[in-house]
Amino acid sequence: MPRLAAEALSRDTTRRQVSTATFPQRVKVVEVGPRDGLQNEKSVVPTSVKIRLIDMLSETGLPVIEATSFVSPRWVPQMADHAEVMQGINKLPGVSYPVLTPNLKGFHAAVAAGANEVSIFGAASELFTKKNINCSIEESLERFSEVMSAAKAASIPVRGYVSCVLGCPYEGKIAAAKVAEVSKKMYSMGCYEISLGDTIGIGTPGSMKEMLTAVMKEVPVGALAVHCHDTYGQALANILVALQMGVSVVDASVAGLGGCPYAQGASGNVATEDLVYMLNGLGIHTGVDLQKLMDTGTFICNALNRRTNSKVSQAACRL
């Protein structure tokens, strides 16, 4: 078994003669564990552990690591140490460390703490927006436009997220056209990339295809990313379909950190290890060292005193 696992882990594009006719040659993996992952974990993690986590992730070859969120600690206690984290991490050249900035205040705080890239979170559901940030979609986009202007003036790239793209915990079904509309607005505002989030993991390859078909009419596929949750075990299949349609940016969370706040006890983010394993097997280049990634997952799971949600880690570590 050790030999097989080692083989599986060392798979690289040069050895695999896979037909790449239907898949991108390279995929950018956006690591959201330190922010989206930890934000949805019950235990509050010490600043030093967060910094170590991000530093270890930086060593894996991941090109983008979402570091923290400049949101009020009253709402998100886990991210209260955002300035310390931002200032404490070792920023590797060639790696981006975007941070969430829900409004202008958060944006200024982020820049003051040294952020070079920010993210804003929209949603394709009115009810979700109301419950989450207490305003309508239109109002949220107005708030974002303030951030966009400030970011443009400071030459800071902005990534846009659209939540509930395949279903909403409050509204239920979400029309693909609505997702396309919100994505278009955020892209037109100046977001360089739109990450489409299946927030409750309810999507399947069928609904993913339908949604992407609609969005791709409004936003170029090169500016699209998918952010799939594995709550119903559908994440990798959904990601596969997205890749087949030309999407080449995929969000994931080391060790599958981050449960689902809408389905008690269920999992949330897809595990980066499992994603990279699949991409390796497809001969798609990611630049990520799977073994180092797994080691990082082990580190944070020990720190959180929890089991990993990554199946690759579960399988390979029992050698």
Added chain:
Amino acid sequence: MGTVPSALKHCLSHQHLLKEQLWIGEPTAPPHPAQESQASGLPEYIKIVEVGPRDGLQNEKVIVPTDTKIELINRLSKTGLSAIEVTSFVSSKWVPQMADHKEVMRGIERYPGVQYPVLTPNLKGFHSAIAAGATEVSVFGAASESFSKMNINCSIEESIEKFEEVAKSARNMNIPVRGYVSCALGCPYEGDVIPAKVAEVSKRLYSMGCYEISLGDTIGVGTPGSMKRMLEAVMKEIPLSALAVHCHDTYGQALANILTAIQMGVAVVDSSVAGLGGCPYAKGATGNVATEDVIYMLNGLGINTGVNLYTVMEAGNFICTALNKKTNSKVAQASFSTGTMK
């Protein structure tokens, strides 16, 4: 238990959405299945072969009482599944979990339209199975010599000879035989397995009369890449309609691999209720893909299976309670409250 579990009731629309996804209360097909699946080039209908009572339980640590096995199978028979692998006529010395094969075979209710295949590794097992009332059998080959040696203590060629004896007797008695090829995407001893070898073994099984060949990713190491390469090789030798995939979720790749297979036209998928059955080659890791999660995906693709997801979840709930374990199905986990199942 016909109502939506209370865990969902905190959110009306979520419940409504899930009702659509799970087709709660509707015994058969989803809305517009043919249109959706046809437009995408996928099969309109996929047969699910439920292997939980055999492959699943065989790889569970706890020995399950005969009554519990029978009840599980009876519950599964009511879900719309058309094939349920019930037990294995193998020596109880090797597989204690399956020691009660005769009692199980005789004790289950046989629903019309449902097949109840059993494993028969050799002629002795075959005769024993027939005596106990079996009307369909399965034989297990492998695409790896080392695996064959370690698992059944003989070479691939020797195992084929044994299966030919079974197939011959089965043919004489009009008993259909299903063939499995293990290690189709990798072997715990040999590592990589070449697609041509899988094709060769599949062809031998098909030629001896197996009506269907189930290609098993025994240790779950496969990915959509290796699944595609393997199927391309096998499809040169075996008609598509005679192929099935048996994916393990040990590395989380099962649904992506199954999707790849169905995109290539495969229309038979093996799975195990509640994802029963760990992986004997990776301690603590999962094994079989969960039937619930497969059906959820197929439903979402507009593919008809004839199976009611909710009743499968109930059967999964039953067996997990009996085994005192948590389900491996993510759909079940998300749909019921944590830990205690109702």
